[in-house]
Amino acid sequence: MTSFVTVGAGWRAEMFWRIAEGLDGVDCVGAVVRTPRRLAVPAFASLAEVEADFVVTAVSWEANPGVITEAVERGLPVLAETPPAKDAAALRELWAAVGESGLVQVAEQYLLMPAHAARAAAVRRGLIGAPSQVQVSSTHMYHAVAMIRGLLGAGRGPVTVRSTRTTAPLVNPLTRDGWTDDAEPHPATTTLATLDFGAGLSGLYDFTDNQWHNQLRFRRLLVRGSHGELRDDEVVRLTEPRTVVRSPLVRRQTGYDLDLDGFDTDTITLGGDVLYRNPYPGRRWSDEEIAIATLLDATATWVRGEGPAPYPLADGAQDHLIALAIDESAVTDRSVTTAVENWA
Incomplete structure (x- = not known):
């Protein structure tokens, strides 16, 4: 059995808990939350309290890079909810901090x-x-x-x-x-x-x-x-x-x-x-549930060293970089060309 813990307890985290109940080889051992509360899974105050094979981050755009970095510093593989960071500068900072670790995947399920x-x-x-x-x-x-x-x-x-x-x-x-x-x-x-x-x-x-x-x-x-x-x-x-x-x-x-x-x-x-x-x-x-189950299974297989990386951080960062360019072009009313980043 491959175990994971979520950081966060919102609707997205709840979907990961619930779907894990229907998987044979994946188990959610709990959720890390800032304030104690009753949840459908055990609650923990920090990652230091949890023993798990990987971490699923389900927090805000602003908080995601810090949670990802902490997990990597603890040697834990990460499946990070989308996007991995808020803007281009934060994406670059995150890559500089954890990109070479090879421990971070992005929860892109479409x-x-x-x-x-x-x-x-x-x-x-x-x-x-x-x-x-x-x-x-x-x-x-x-x-x-x-x-x-x-x-x-x-x-x-x-x-x-x-x-x-x-x-x-x-x-x-x-x-x-x-x-x-x-x-x-x-x-x-x-x-x-x-x-x-x-x-x-x-x-x-x-x-x-x-x-x-x-x-x-x-x-x-x-x-x-x-x-x-x-x-x-x-x-x-x-x-x-x-x-x-x-x-x-x-x-x-x-x-x-x-x-x-x-x-x-x-x-x-x-x-x-x-x-x-x-x-x-x-x-x-539903289709969304099947996709998330497939992603969880693929992540567990990758964590065990038995399969390929499901969606590396480099791809998740590139997706969001282009998405940011779409918004920038619409706001400025001009063409935007993205740079070749270190994750390329």
Whole structure:
């Protein structure tokens, strides 16, 4: 059994505790909190009081670097919630403090979600040829950048960003807290940005306020390649010199109609090929829960020296650096080119 402790006790930490209960090889031994309180797991006042194999940081952007550094100084591997630091200066300071340790991973889970994992598998298999552009409209900042970089296979070199922002009325029926029961439009800001990675690789970032929860905005994903493209759950590609084929990605979800196996994700397929198979059948988990479980399992495997690093600090830092450039370009109304950083 590989054990971890969270630093923090907010909603994100609670998700890690709860999901760990459903994993066979991972155990949460408690949470480090500043003030004593009753929690679903044992509470500790400091990392010095805890024996664990790794640490999950679930604290504020400002506090994250200090917690990460303390854990590394104690020789503990870290899975740091996103982003690992607040701004570019803090990212550089964090890298200088712990980057060479090799002990820090970032909890970037988006490409581990079943639908995205299936899409990434289709791209890796070369079904649309060499990918050249990714367009994402679903999530914000570093998460969207991670999806763009991951699907393109882009590295950590300089990126030129050009952003614009517009504001328009939009009804906001849902938030993280649930239904708002408000049918009146309110001003919502949309950020559009182009990302030029060089070598013919590019991205389009499109995010509207509260798009995570607002079901009045579709989530969209497009991956363009040399031999076709993937649009959401459909692939168009050239299979022979005079043959263009359109194929759907089909998700098998149990529990509908007379399927009595219970509500669960089974597979995502393209024709006769399985692109994704749920590694946690019977748990009845959402896509987000499956992704976090996959990340926890991968981190535990890495900590035991039995698998690759799930998402190194260098990648998490690069994602947030580009996300910061998106914001800077929108605010200044000019192009921003990121530097080649020490983590590159």
